[in-house]
Amino acid sequence: MAVRYIPYYPDTLEGQARLDNFVRTSRMLFYKDNNQVKTRIQRGMPLYEVTESETVGANPDGNIVMHGECLSTCAYLKDKGIEIDLVYIDPPFASGADYAKKIYVRRNPLVQKAINEAEQQLDNSDMQEFEEKMYGDIWDKEHYLNWMYENLMAIKSVMSDTASIYVHLDYHIGHYVKILMDEIFGEENFRNEIVWCYYGPGSPGMRNFNRKHDTIFWYSKSEDYQFNDKDIRIPHDAKTLDNFKKGLDGSGFISENYDLDQNGKIPEDWWEMAIAGRFPKDGVKRVDYATEKPWALLERIINASSNEGMLVADFFGGSGVAAAVAHKLGRKFVHNDVNINSIQTARDRLVSAGAEFTMMEVRDGVRLFRNPVQTMEKLVRLIPGLNTETNLDKRFWAGSIYDSQKGKMPVYLPNLMDSSSRVMDKTEMNHIIREALPDLGNDVKQIVVYYIDVEDIEELRQFIHDENTQTDIAIELRDLKQVLDDVVIEDKATWEMSQVQVELFTKWQIKMLTFHSDYVMKKIEAFNLIGDQQHQKKLANNKKSTFKPIKISDEGLECIEWLSVDCTNAQKDAPWHSDAEVKIDKTGTVTVNGTKTRNLWDATIQSDDKPLRLKVRNICGDEVLFVL
Known part of the structure; x- marks a missing residue:
């Protein structure tokens, strides 16, 4: 609220x-x-x-x-x-376009170590990638x-x-x-x-001037x-300067009041x-x-x-x-x-x-996964029993839920891409009552309206009671935040923390042993499934096709994009203070504390002081915090 x-x-x-x-x-x-x-x-x-x-x-x-x-x-x-x-x-x-971010699977540090020991060159042609929708x-x-x-x-x-x-x-x-x-x-x-x-x-075959x-x-x-x-200002070109000196007719420079700024033109x-x-x-x-x-x-x-x-x-x-x-x-x-x-x-x-x-x-009370469009796509899978394959008006209804006693119940979801729909007020409810309900027909006895925020829930219920008189359809209000907050599965990791000698200094080091992200793995599984289906379809049509599925090691360290340690705050909910951080580039090289290097990641992060908290970001952008 x-x-x-x-x-x-x-x-x-x-x-x-x-x-x-x-x-x-x-x-x-x-x-x-x-x-x-x-x-x-x-x-x-x-x-x-x-x-x-x-x-x-x-x-x-x-x-x-x-x-x-x-x-x-x-x-x-x-x-x-x-x-x-x-x-x-x-x-x-x-x-009308969807914008996607390319997700690159990082190199397994253990594989990189073997490559270095064999003094072989990295081959960037085998980088594995997939896409994730950022916003629609x-x-x-x-x-x-x-x-x-x-x-x-x-x-x-x-x-x-x-x-x-x-x-x-x-x-x-x-x-x-x-x-x-x-x-x-x-x-x-x-x-x-x-x-x-x-x-x-x-684009090939375009029939217009290039936009x-x-x-x-x-x-x-x-x-x-x-x-x-x-x-x-940008410098005058040589021709402009020459024209000005000559005062050529038609050049625009023959006026006695015109002053050519030596700093260039706007x-x-x-x-x-x-x-x-x-x-x-x-x-x-x-x-x-x-x-x-x-x-x-x-x-x-x-x-x-x-x-x-x-x-x-x-x-x-x-x-x-x-x-x-x-x-x-x-x-x-x-x-x-x-x-x-x-x-x-x-x-x-x-x-x-x-x-x-x-x-x-x-x-704002809504725990988004990464961005509103992904959350909207996820919602239809989170609401138990929601069927999106219906003939309901898509302007109002995300689908319907079937109840053994109440029958088909159309479901209204607020549009998370539109901030104005965050608040379910009397204006929006009136919109549903006057425009959406009359078209549902006599077989619908109840609808479900999910909301994110309300100004006054009792006042809204009273409004529904007073205004919903044209049909016998009951309106049930449900809090959408409960659906979103109950389904977040955090990533898991194991590590070792020790003190190591780096040249003349003693440093604290965290060595990552394993990392597992349920979300990343599901994205990769979906990518592999679609890719294999397309591959098999081409082969069935006697077309040349190759498909290399993305494979993740048992350690899963190639799903890590960024790590940071906080040596200042020990409380889980305190603001984060990054005392040291490592970002792994798509090629496997690392940026350490904001400085880009040519070094490959060795699965570690080092700090001068003892780490109290560890934060890990996966390649899709989720971050998980661990108190050490």
Whole structure:
């Protein structure tokens, strides 16, 4: 349950265009349920309990890496009086695409040791990998616009008076969001539509021009905004300089009042930058993250619209490029994402960059597995007896449960990808009663409505009693948190701890002996099963096919991605303090305490002081903590 609700701005700006007033031919372009959105905004942003999960360095600037949804994080910032000077967001594009992370099985340290002793070279061609869905960018237009509207309103509420916001989208939905931003920030505060152009091959058989650009909308909160033109200028090319000297007709340089700035020109609003981009010599290179944006793109935005010491926020932070660039340029940062893979990727990237920050967790009552889309997929297997193969309207029902006495009971699940559905209130219940129940027919006697959070459970039950008069269908309320919290199976490990001599120093060492992750093994089993089925099908059709199943050793150490020891805190629930950590790269080499090496992992982690707690992250991103 939310601790309380933090007010938004009461309404949008007067006199601005609204989507539901915009008419295209004879069709009203109208985002569904916008009255519900207004009701939620009037209620306020849900403020949940926020706990500190780790401290990295002294962090005098108050840098934050927050695991939670945009709305909840904005509520926290507003409650703490924290104002953002520059916002860059790269939200889902409503493209209908699923984004997956490649999971690489690490090399068994025992095998690596044998390879080293035989003085053989590592063969990277036999790296084993599979994919895991990170999030699904699957929205219908109306729900996406509702979701974006609430997020943008929340973000605006924590922006300083001189702040700017850059919203990164593409052709799927960008033009609609532009209208939303006119409505929220004001048409007069629109600064630029920036087109980021990049190169790449087209798909075979395509019958259109190659789509190779994204669009970034820049708005300021007011007419008093930051723009550092001197920090973003690019050198004039030789032809421009020559034309200026000659004063050629038609060159644009013959005016007596024109002064060619020797520092270069302000870039145009179209930017040609490679997707990989360039990184500073001491920067952290690209990581295996599907939606990562180039360093140079964020560098230009942050240089243009903020000064050193200002606070930069990315509420859909992804791989953490915005936070890393902000740190390198002397800015403070807030990195936020609902995806645990994002939090871990950004955390490791920032550690390698030498940043200091606090990692925080929004305790919204839902224990997500890794991200909302995976949880939604998992839920249908967690609810006992749920049958998804029904003819029920998928807009409302996840499936049905059969009861010997009550018959078929349709099941309603909140959409965890939509933060607004976290609270089951009278508005949403009315939506179910008025639109969903009448279509169920006479054979349905009861439905089950799962909820995450409610404002007042007794008030909601009274509302159901008063309003559910058109049918004889009973409504049973069930707490979804109980389903989620009861099924988490933690990873298991065994180890040996001892003191060892390293050159002239005595160190504490933990040597991992075994590691088992039920989740990782099930993912690998599913991968092997599908791969073998496809392999057999090709062979049956007389097609060439080879399939190499993923095999895990008895020790299971190749399923470990990262280890950390805490020599400071002994209590299990205390914030984590990483006194030493080892990250195993997909090739088997290790990054030790943020410094990349060429050494292969030998199944150990060492620290100066005696470890009190051990944390292990598997290759899918789950972390398990052991008190030593």
